[in-house]
Every structure is written in structure tokens, then in C-alpha cells.
Amino acid sequence: MSQSAEPPLTDRTLAAPAQGQMAARAGEPRNYVGIVRVAVLVILAAVALTTPGFLSQPSILSLLTTVSFIGCVAVGMTLITISGNIMSFALGALVGATAMVFVLAANWGGFAFGLVAGLAFAAVTNALQGFLIGWLRANPIIVSIAALALIYGVAEAFAAHGTIYAATGTSYAGFKGKVAGIPVEFVVFLCVAAVAQFLLSLTTFGRNLFLVGSSFRAAEAIGVHTWRAVTGAYLWAGLFTAPAGIMLAIRYDAASMNYGLGYEYDAIAAVLVGGTVIKGGEGSVLRTLAGAIVIGVIQVVLVLQGLRTEWQYLIAGLIVLGVIALQTPGTRD
Amino acid sequence: MDILTVEGLSKSFGAVRALRDVSLSLRAGEIRAICGENGAGKSTLVKSLMGIFTPDAGSIAIDGVHHTMRSPQQAQALGLGLVAQELSLAPRLSVLDNIWLGSADVPLFHRRRDLRRRARAALEILGAGEWDLDTPVSALSIGQQQLVEVARLLARDARILILDEPTATLTDTEIARILDVLKTLKARGHAILYISHRLGEVFDLCDTVTVLRNGEHVATRQVPDITREQLIELMLGRPFGDMYPAAAAGPDTGDALVVEGLNVAGSVQDLSLVAPRGKILCIAGQIGSGANVVTRALAGLVPGATGRVSVGDKPLRLGSVPHCVARDLLFLSEDRAAEGIFHQRSALENLLAANFSAHTHMGILDWPKLKRIGARLAQRVAIDPRRLAAAAGKLSGGNQQKLLFGRAIERPQPGVLLMNEPTRGIDVGARADIYRIMRELCAHGYALIMTSSDLEEVVGVADIVITMYRGRTVARYQRQSIAMARILADITHPVQAAA
Numbered sequence: 001m002s003q004s005a006e007p008p009l010t011d012r013t014l015a016a017p018a019q020g021q022m023a024a025r026a027g028e029p030r031n032y033v034g035i036v037r038v039a040v041l042v043i044l045a046a047v048a049l050t051t052p053g054f055l056s057q058p059s060i061l062s063l064l065t066t067v068s069f070i071g072c073v074a075v076g077m078t079l080i081t082i083s084g085n086i087m088s089f090a091l092g093a094l095v096g097a098t099a100m101v102f103v104l105a106a107n108w109g110g111f112a113f114g115l116v117a118g119l120a121f122a123a124v125t126n127a128l129q130g131f132l133i134g135w136l137r138a139n140p141i142i143v144s145i146a147a148l149a150l151i152y153g154v155a156e157a158f159a160a161h162g163t164i165y166a167a168t169g170t171s172y173a174g175f176k177g178k179v180a181g182i183p184v185e186f187v188v189f190l191c192v193a194a195v196a197q198f199l200l201s202l203t204t205f206g207r208n209l210f211l212v213g214s215s216f217r218a219a220e221a222i223g224v225h226t227w228r229a230v231t232g233a234y235l236w237a238g239l240f241t242a243p244a245g246i247m248l249a250i251r252y253d254a255a256s257m258n259y260g261l262g263y264e265y266d267a268i269a270a271v272l273v274g275g276t277v278i279k280g281g282e283g284s285v286l287r288t289l290a291g292a293i294v295i296g297v298i299q300v301v302l303v304l305q306g307l308r309t310e311w312q313y314l315i316a317g318l319i320v321l322g323v324i325a326l327q328t329p330g331t332r333d
Numbered sequence: 334m335d336i337l338t339v340e341g342l343s344k345s346f347g348a349v350r351a352l353r354d355v356s357l358s359l360r361a362g363e364i365r366a367i368c369g370e371n372g373a374g375k376s377t378l379v380k381s382l383m384g385i386f387t388p389d390a391g392s393i394a395i396d397g398v399h400h401t402m403r404s405p406q407q408a409q410a411l412g413l414g415l416v417a418q419e420l421s422l423a424p425r426l427s428v429l430d431n432i433w434l435g436s437a438d439v440p441l442f443h444r445r446r447d448l449r450r451r452a453r454a455a456l457e458i459l460g461a462g463e464w465d466l467d468t469p470v471s472a473l474s475i476g477q478q479q480l481v482e483v484a485r486l487l488a489r490d491a492r493i494l495i496l497d498e499p500t501a502t503l504t505d506t507e508i509a510r511i512l513d514v515l516k517t518l519k520a521r522g523h524a525i526l527y528i529s530h531r532l533g534e535v536f537d538l539c540d541t542v543t544v545l546r547n548g549e550h551v552a553t554r555q556v557p558d559i560t561r562e563q564l565i566e567l568m569l570g571r572p573f574g575d576m577y578p579a580a581a582a583g584p585d586t587g588d589a590l591v592v593e594g595l596n597v598a599g600s601v602q603d604l605s606l607v608a609p610r611g612k613i614l615c616i617a618g619q620i621g622s623g624a625n626v627v628t629r630a631l632a633g634l635v636p637g638a639t640g641r642v643s644v645g646d647k648p649l650r651l652g653s654v655p656h657c658v659a660r661d662l663l664f665l666s667e668d669r670a671a672e673g674i675f676h677q678r679s680a681l682e683n684l685l686a687a688n689f690s691a692h693t694h695m696g697i698l699d700w701p702k703l704k705r706i707g708a709r710l711a712q713r714v715a716i717d718p719r720r721l722a723a724a725a726g727k728l729s730g731g732n733q734q735k736l737l738f739g740r741a742i743e744r745p746q747p748g749v750l751l752m753n754e755p756t757r758g759i760d761v762g763a764r765a766d767i768y769r770i771m772r773e774l775c776a777h778g779y780a781l782i783m784t785s786s787d788l789e790e791v792v793g794v795a796d797i798v799i800t801m802y803r804g805r806t807v808a809r810y811q812r813q814s815i816a817m818a819r820i821l822a823d824i825t826h827p828v829q830a831a832a
Binding site: 201202203204207208210211214215217218219220221222223224225277281282 | 632633634654655657658659663664666671672673674675676677678682686687689690693696697698700740
């Protein structure tokens, strides 16, 4: 070892290992992806700023709340993607079901009980899926589709197409306001994002999640409890998704399965636009945050331009396809 | 006349000059070894010849006629053929289909009979004329599949064959067959470029050897005029001490691991071993002998394994990796790409992967401390600390393997290292580093158990050898009595095991 002429070890040579990989990956294919990204952002910003009314207070507030709802689901989705399990199609349904559990439980046992019940419901529902995937190595896409059908089926039985309303007399007025001019929803979302980033960067669970997502077999071979990591990823994804449902219920004093409609697609789009790699083992909440803002801006612009909601699905689909097409050459080396 | 002449070939990728002004020539009936460490430019040379890369400068001439290689199809039409490192067969298709797969000769409505005849003729040259052309390739052994690859080139009238590490995944008997086949082809006037990390094969098979280093041509020699040590020094570019460091004659500090009656259905029968601290125990056997299943089972990776195993005098339950890791049994897979390295994660994280939980404050990772530990580990396993931030997938095979070793050192207490083929696909320089690391671990009181299909390596590093044949132990040897001939005899002609 002494004969090798290595440079002296300084702190500078070791600076920023996690961020450093971005620079290391800046190969030729990535460069043009970067150019496309910047171009798309510039165009989007130009369209947004020239859309009449975009810079008005109501539209900014609506942007922030939109980003919050999509963002909570997208942060949960990020954990699932990082863990190597691609995406969950059941998170939108989970949003609606959590909203219903929250309203039912709050009507019965008060607001705090509703909160706990909603979070617990989402955590358990998702953890069960994670367990199937992590322990039995079931296909994550199939499991999420099955969960989607199950959640809708059970919800139908309870509510029969209907909407569940908060008991007369209850009002969640205190949770509908603003904190220093910022909607409560956005504050909650920032908290969710902070907790998620903390988990990913600063806990053993988070690091194991990256390892399992990068190579399940290699993680297994060094003694990582792979099923715990995967189950944990889904459990936390449930906990991060639940606030979206609860906040929607608070906003409308009611809950319905329709509330969650389409959120999984927006969240998938946000995760991909943020640059989290679909095959797992890479990604961050900050990227997803950026992705959620892009998706939010697009939706607000569509609404301001007077396009129908159906167009939003089309746009979300196009974005997902576009990002996948861009991602592929960069990851195939 | 020279069948192939390469002059002044250069190729750069961005700032990296992968090939610099390389010239060589090849005669019909000549087998030329191309040697060099990983990154020396061997693959770039091959890919430039095959029209996969377009060189920046230089010329390629076949039979004295200059050609600009624009595509693999053109190279194929000119009589060049490549057997790549990874097999490129379609496992579900038949031998016949694989031989003609992708050939420009096959018309849309082809005459099966003619193609069968030509495929048969190619296999006959390889001594495999009796094979059923309609067997799916997946039913063949890896060695036989390799022959199908060669037959594919012969069927297309390739006169210049390029073989890129054809023996890396073969057993010794299969290697012997491939080498025989190549000698036959040489006698028939084919010219062969032979790329291998295994120097034994170079001296066995090749007439001449060209050494590349850092993309440059270093030397071309007649094989009889050069010794193994000289060749290694040419490859390394520096004087080379002993490849295998001497075993430290440390005091006997007891047995780390005792195994009695290990059984794995279909792979291992009634295996017993004792692994002393500070020693390297080598389990030698061909593919299918069960040797690599023994190490996997001891690492907790084989669900159905049974047997009495004790670590430091306390019994160990098999079948759970976390359980085995907690008792300091650590596993290094032969399949580095799929079961060892976390490709997208940084080298630093790869070094620390198994130890994150040991460095937390109230559940929060202590990154400053982890970085310090990572830097120290990198130094101990001879990895440039500046590369710690790079994604592990971008590092060479040798550096990746060092990362895996880095995970195993600095355990709270010395443990047992279970390694399958620890130097597979690794160049000479990194190999020497790895043997040194292994001896250092021994000096710290680790017990090392490894499997290897490279007999030269077994004889070079092992303190104790256990030979296996079809799941059974054939014999045991201590350092003084380890001899290559005996081991080879044991793993191929198991007289004792059959008795």
C-alpha cells in the first residue's frame, strides 16, 4: 500500500459524495437530456408568465395547493420508485379511501381520532402491499393493480357511489386557513417532504432502501433485511400519501373515492419529471418537489387557458412518455 | 503474407485516449495473444477491428487491401469473426438456428438442407460433428455453447477469429477442449487473436504475444522467447514481485469455523471442514462440483442447507443472511455485477453498505464519521480516494472487487470471509492487490474460505485445499502437499469419491 503514490487524504477530496455522482454521470447522452430539460422549463415558464392571470394571488394559491396534493402522493411514490418497485397505481385510490376513513372516524370519534385513523389506515394498507412484494417477491405492478381494485371494491360497498359528508356541526375551519400567507396544505406538504428527505439521507432505513433498489440480490447478500426495507418503503409511502386525502376531506368537508382520481398519474409524472430513475436505486425528494411544481404549473396553466380537465390526463400521459423517452438513452450504457 | 495488418490505430472517447497508434500484423496459422490489464485498450482494439467503433486514425488491411470498417456486417464479410466475452446465443433456439442467426447469407426463403450441411461441416471441424443440430442451445453446457459460437464464425468462412476471454466462465476440461479446437483451427490456416487474463493459456496456446498498456503497444514477442514474469512486468509496466504473497507463519489462534455434515439437496453431500484463523482454505472443484454452493450455504444464502456449523464454538443456524452476517460470516459473490456491486451508488456507499447501522447517533447516520471510515477503507484496499464519489458501476472490475473486500475489513471482530472466484475477470495488477488484502486479513485473524476454478490460483494462495467432485469431498491437502496435478486429478477423475 505504501508504494502506491496516492495524493494525501484531505477533506476536499472527499467532499460531497452523494451529490458528486451527478457530475460523474454527466456523459454525452446526459448532456442533451439536460438541454431538453432546460428548453422545456424555459418554454413552460414563458407560457405560464404570458398566461393572463397566472401571476395573480388566487392562481398562485391554487398552484400551491395543487402542488401540495400531488406532492404528498409523489413523495410517497418516490420511496417506492427508489426501492426498485417502479410505481404504485393504488396511491390515487388510497387518497380517496383515506379521505373516507378520516371523515367516518372523525364523525365518530372527533378530529384527532380521524387523523390517527386515516394515517393508520393508509400505513397498514400500503405496508401489506409492501410485505407481499418484499417477502413473497410478488410483482409490484400486479400487486398495486390488485390493491387498486380491492380498495375501490371495498369503498363501493361502504359508500355505494356516494359521498360521505362530515357530520353537521363539525367544521374544520381552523385547518383551512393560511400560515403567514401560505396555504396550510403547502406547509403540511413541506413537512412531509422534509421527513421523507430526512429518512432517505440520514437513516439506515433510507440507505438500505437505495441499496435494495439498486440491487436486490446484492443487498440480500450483505445481510440487509430486504423485506423490511421494501415493506418500510410502502408503509412510509402510505403515511406520506394519507395527508393528501385528509386535506382534501378537510377542504370539502366531505370524502369520496373521486377525490383520488388521477393522483397516481400526476405523482408518477412528478417523480419522472424530477429525474428519479424508474429502475430504482436513485432519486431524491428534492427532485420530486421540483417535478411536482412543474406538473402543478402545467395544470394551473391548463385551467387558466380554459381547457377541460380531460386534457390534464392527456398532458400527464404525454409527459410520462416524454420523460421515459429522454431517460432511456442516459441509463442504457 | 500477412492476413491482417493494423497500422497506427487510434481511438479516443472524449478526453480518454483508449487506443494510441497501435500497430500489429497477423499471419495465417498464427495465434496471437493480446495481453494487458483492464483498460489497456484490448476491447477498443477488438471493437475497432470488428467495425463496432470507427477509429480516429490508422488503417486496417486484410490480405494487403486497405478497408475502412464501417459496420460489423462489413467486418464479417471480410472474414473477421468475434467470439465476445459474453455469450451471444439465443438459448431457446436450436444449434442450427444459432449458427445462422443474423447471417447475411440466409435468404428469406432459405434452403435448410444446404444450411444444415454447412453447419454440420463447421461443427465437424470442432470435433462436434455428432451433435444434434436441433437441440436447443440452453440444453448445452457453457463450454459447448462456446463451441457453437466458434462454429457460427466458421460457418461464415471467418478466417480471422477474435476470441475475447473465451475461457473465463469455463471449467478446466472445457477449457482444454477449446484450446484443442483452437490448435486445430490454427493448423487449418486460420489466424487467431486470443485475449485472455489467464497467462497459462497464453503460454500453452499462443505463438506470439502483443502487450498493450494504457492504450499503447508495448511489445510483441515470440512466446517461447519470454517468461511468465517478463510478460507480467510488460503488462504492469513495473517490476513485479511475487504475485502471491507468502503466508504469514502466524501463531495458531484457533478455528474460526467448524462445519460437520453440510448437506444441500442436489449439490453438496456430507461436507465437513475446519477453517483456522489466519489461513486461506480453498475449495477446488469444477462447475457443478458444489464448491460454490458450500460457501453460499455458509453465508446463509441457501434455504434448504442443513448441517452442524459452529462459529467460535457457538452453533450457527443456516438459512438467514442477516443472522450469518451478525456472526461475522461475510460473503463475496462470483457474480459481482448481480450480487455484489450497487451500480448506481457511489463507491463510498458501496464500501459502507454493510455497516451503516453501526455508525448512528440516536438513529441518525453520522456522515462525517462515515466519510472518514470510507476514506480509510479505500486506502486499505488501494482505491484512489478521489474516486469515492464515482458511481461504482463506472469502476473497473478490479476496483469493484476491492470495494467488496473493503466491506469485509474493519469488522468489530475478525470474521470469516466466504469468497467465490475472488479474482474472476480481474487484471493482473488488481489481482496482486487482492491477494495482498487477503493475506492482510489473515494477519488480522480472519479465516478465509474461497472457491476457485483457476488451479494456478488455488496452488498459489491456498494454505489448505479441499477438492470436490459432484458434491462430495475427494481429498484434503495442507500447504506442503498442495500440487496442481493432484488437484486436477481429484476434480476431474474422482477415484476416491467413486469408491
